[in-house]
Amino acid sequence: xxxxxxxxxxxxxxxxxxxxxxxxxxxxxxxxxxxxxxxxxxxxxxxxxxxxxxxxxxxxxxxxxxxxxxxxxxxxxxxxxxxxxxxxxxxxxxxxxxxxxxxxxxxxxxxxxxxxxxxxxxxxxxxxxxxxxxxxxxxxxxxxxxxxxxxxxxxxxxxxxxxxxxxxxxxxxxxxxxxxxxxxxxxxxxxxxxxxxxxxxxxxxxxxxxxxxxxxxxxxxxxxxxxxxxxxxxxxxxxxxxxxxxxxxxxxxxxxxxxxxxxxxxxxxxxxxxxxxxxxxxxxxxxxxxxxxxxxxxxxxxxxxxxxxxxxxxxxxxxxxxx
Amino acid sequence: xxxxxxxxxxxxxxxxxxxxxxxxxxxxxxxxxxxxxxxxxxxxxxxxxxxxxxxxxxxxxxxxxxxxxxxxxxxxxxxxxxxxxxxxxxxxxxxxxxxxxxxxxxxxxxxxxxxxxxxxxxxxxxxxxxxxxxxxxxxxxxxxxxxxxxxxxxxxxxxxxxxxxxxxxxxxxxxxxxxxxxxxxxxxxxxxxxxxxxxxxxxxxxxxxxxxxxxxxxxxxxxxxxxxxxxxxxxxxxxxxxxxxxxxxxxxxxxxxxxxxxxxxxxxxxxxxxxxxxxxxxxxxxxxxxxxxxxxxxxxxxxxxxxxxxxxxxxxxxxxxxxxx
Numbered sequence: 001x002x003x004x005x006x007x008x009x010x011x012x013x014x015x016x017x018x019x020x021x022x023x024x025x026x027x028x029x030x031x032x033x034x035x036x037x038x039x040x041x042x043x044x045x046x047x048x049x050x051x052x053x054x055x056x057x058x059x060x061x062x063x064x065x066x067x068x069x070x071x072x073x074x075x076x077x078x079x080x081x082x083x084x085x086x087x088x089x090x091x092x093x094x095x096x097x098x099x100x101x102x103x104x105x106x107x108x109x110x111x112x113x114x115x116x117x118x119x120x121x122x123x124x125x126x127x128x129x130x131x132x133x134x135x136x137x138x139x140x141x142x143x144x145x146x147x148x149x150x151x152x153x154x155x156x157x158x159x160x161x162x163x164x165x166x167x168x169x170x171x172x173x174x175x176x177x178x179x180x181x182x183x184x185x186x187x188x189x190x191x192x193x194x195x196x197x198x199x200x201x202x203x204x205x206x207x208x209x210x211x212x213x214x215x216x217x218x219x220x221x222x223x224x225x226x227x228x229x230x231x232x233x234x235x236x237x238x239x240x241x242x243x244x245x246x247x248x249x250x251x252x253x254x255x256x257x258x259x260x261x262x263x264x265x266x267x268x269x270x271x272x273x274x275x276x277x278x279x280x281x282x283x284x285x286x287x288x289x290x291x292x293x294x295x296x297x298x299x300x301x302x303x304x305x306x307x308x309x310x311x312x313x314x315x316x317x318x319x320x321x322x323x
Numbered sequence: 324x325x326x327x328x329x330x331x332x333x334x335x336x337x338x339x340x341x342x343x344x345x346x347x348x349x350x351x352x353x354x355x356x357x358x359x360x361x362x363x364x365x366x367x368x369x370x371x372x373x374x375x376x377x378x379x380x381x382x383x384x385x386x387x388x389x390x391x392x393x394x395x396x397x398x399x400x401x402x403x404x405x406x407x408x409x410x411x412x413x414x415x416x417x418x419x420x421x422x423x424x425x426x427x428x429x430x431x432x433x434x435x436x437x438x439x440x441x442x443x444x445x446x447x448x449x450x451x452x453x454x455x456x457x458x459x460x461x462x463x464x465x466x467x468x469x470x471x472x473x474x475x476x477x478x479x480x481x482x483x484x485x486x487x488x489x490x491x492x493x494x495x496x497x498x499x500x501x502x503x504x505x506x507x508x509x510x511x512x513x514x515x516x517x518x519x520x521x522x523x524x525x526x527x528x529x530x531x532x533x534x535x536x537x538x539x540x541x542x543x544x545x546x547x548x549x550x551x552x553x554x555x556x557x558x559x560x561x562x563x564x565x566x567x568x569x570x571x572x573x574x575x576x577x578x579x580x581x582x583x584x585x586x587x588x589x590x591x592x593x594x595x596x597x598x599x600x601x602x603x604x605x606x607x608x609x610x611x612x613x614x615x616x617x618x619x620x621x622x623x624x625x626x627x628x629x630x631x632x633x634x635x636x637x638x639x640x641x642x643x644x645x646x647x648x
Binding site: 057059090091092093094098100101102107108109110112115117118119120121122123124125126127129130148149152153155156159308311312313314315316318 | 345371374376377379381382384385386387388389390391392393394395397412413416417421422423424425426427428429430461462464484485486510512560
């Protein structure tokens with residue numbers, strides 16, 4: 001990993017966490033509503049995956065604020081979407097779970113567990129058909145690996161040797177159900193092993209995630225066919241803001257937080273990449289400012305007009321629609 | 324030309340012009356399509372464009388959504404409508420919603436073809452109709468095609484449209500004969516007046532429309548009246564304009580559908596008439612629809628579960644007598 005990329009990853013991880021804490025704060029005040037799934041604890045995975053998979057297309061889940069920002073969306077437009085404002089990335093119609101930006105080849109933001117996987121497979125088919133092997137990365141949780149959409153997708157991706165990277169973020173919990181109670185083993189890559197190359201990494205270590213995904217993308221580009229990477233991670237918060245996290249013991253949470261990806265990577269910055277403490281503080285300050293700016297922007301942004309209700313139901317108007 | 328040949332011709336013509344159009348579904352390629360709609364296309368366009376999928380309906384539609392995001396124009400085939408239930412997550416949560424949820428940033432030029440309806444003794448899991456559910460989903464265009472010429476033009480329009488379209492066909496229509504007017508400039512989303520008349524407006528769609536047409540002579544003779552028969556052609560949007568003009572002229576509405584009566588598509592038409600045209604009516608609207616039972620295997624029971632030429636004739640005559648015709 002190059003020094004500049006390490007700096008970028010640390011900046012985005014730090015920014016991501018600050019962003020999520022601000023989102024939590026504004027959920028409490030009522031500026032943000034609905035379901036809000038915080039990514040605190042999983043920043044290494046969200047940021048490093050997006051920075052490593054810099055080309056190609058991305059499909060992901062509803063826990064995607066940090067991924068969207070790491071993919072290139074400006075924090076202020078993401079925050080505005082959480083606030084339901086017209087200048088949000090989805091015009092205030094998607095909310096926290098549905099961030100879309102085709103200009104960054106980022107296609108949601110899907111809130112049906114596993115539902116985005118067949119879409120990513122279809123997109124990978126299209127890309128291969130078009131002669132583009134940069135690949136598609138689809139991100140999903142361990143919970144999605146127990147559903148039919150997942151298994152159908154492994155089968156089809158392998159049959160057609162599609163340029164797709166399946167990235168499983170295994171935080172061990174499908175809302176409150178531990179993976180041990182929903183699957184016969186903790187390691188979900190075992191489900192993909194008969195179909196494709198698999199790899200397991202420590203999702204709390206940004207450098208490990210980055211290197212694994214970088215390598216995977218270069219294999220895809222060489223026509224390797226589908227790859228499955230499982231990253232073990234841990235969310236520090238409940239599933240969403242409406243989850244009091246009562247199913248995990250304080251001991252489990254302590255163990256989980258001991259693996260915090262931020263201090264780990266900060267230490268890397270100091271020791272391996274030779275950043276000074278001052279340089280790191282400057283990066284953190286810039287990130288804090290960006291989040292502050294995002295909150296101010298979202299607070300002052302306009303609500304969508306009522307006309308927006310009827311806009312974009314369809315792309316094309318048909319002449320004979322009468323109501 | 325047969326109905327299935329008209330559909331095949333529409334696919335062929337467009338695939339020849341645009342290599343972004345691909346077909347996917349179970350047995351659409353080497354087998355030629357279970358109703359032979361895609362016959363000959365894999366030989367002409369290859370397996371990359373005519374894709375035989377595993378039996379995995381969720382993925383057929385889910386992959387089509389992803390292909391459309393990736394810049395293709397997929398035409399997915401569901402072998403028979405009942406199987407589509409496995410794909411309803413993709414149809415309703417993904418296909419119909421991405422354009423809206425993304426505030427217009429994503430568009431999905433895709434078609435899902437739906438052979439459906441009571442065919443011949445296929446029993447409860449191969450005989451159903453789902454237009455009532457599909458037409459109620461905002462964000463989907465829903466075409467129902469009962470006519471060879473319409474089938475040809477409507478499928479072409481559906482493929483060229485930049486919105487997701489559910490294209491409903493009836494399994495008993497594939498061998499129906501008709502002429503295609505290749506120069507027709509029709510709007511396939513507009514309702515078709517199949518027969519003009521002044522006393523009763525009979526609205527229908529898909530295969531049961533043919534049964535309506537076969538019953539009209541006896542009805543007109545017995546009631547000494549003149550029926551106007553309308554084929555809806557599109558269930559989203561609904562061409563209320565054409566319906567309103569007809570009902571204002573005839574003052575009477577009969578709605579005929581093959582599907583189960585409760586919650587059936589016709590209830591939308593009758594409810595609209597009650598709200599918008601109540602004072603234009605000279606008689607309460609009549610709904611003729613299938614029974615609220617799963618479709619049985621036995622032929623006698625099967626025929627008793629849906630409207631037929633005889634039952635349509637009899638019900639309209641009874642209703643006519645009761646209402647001063």
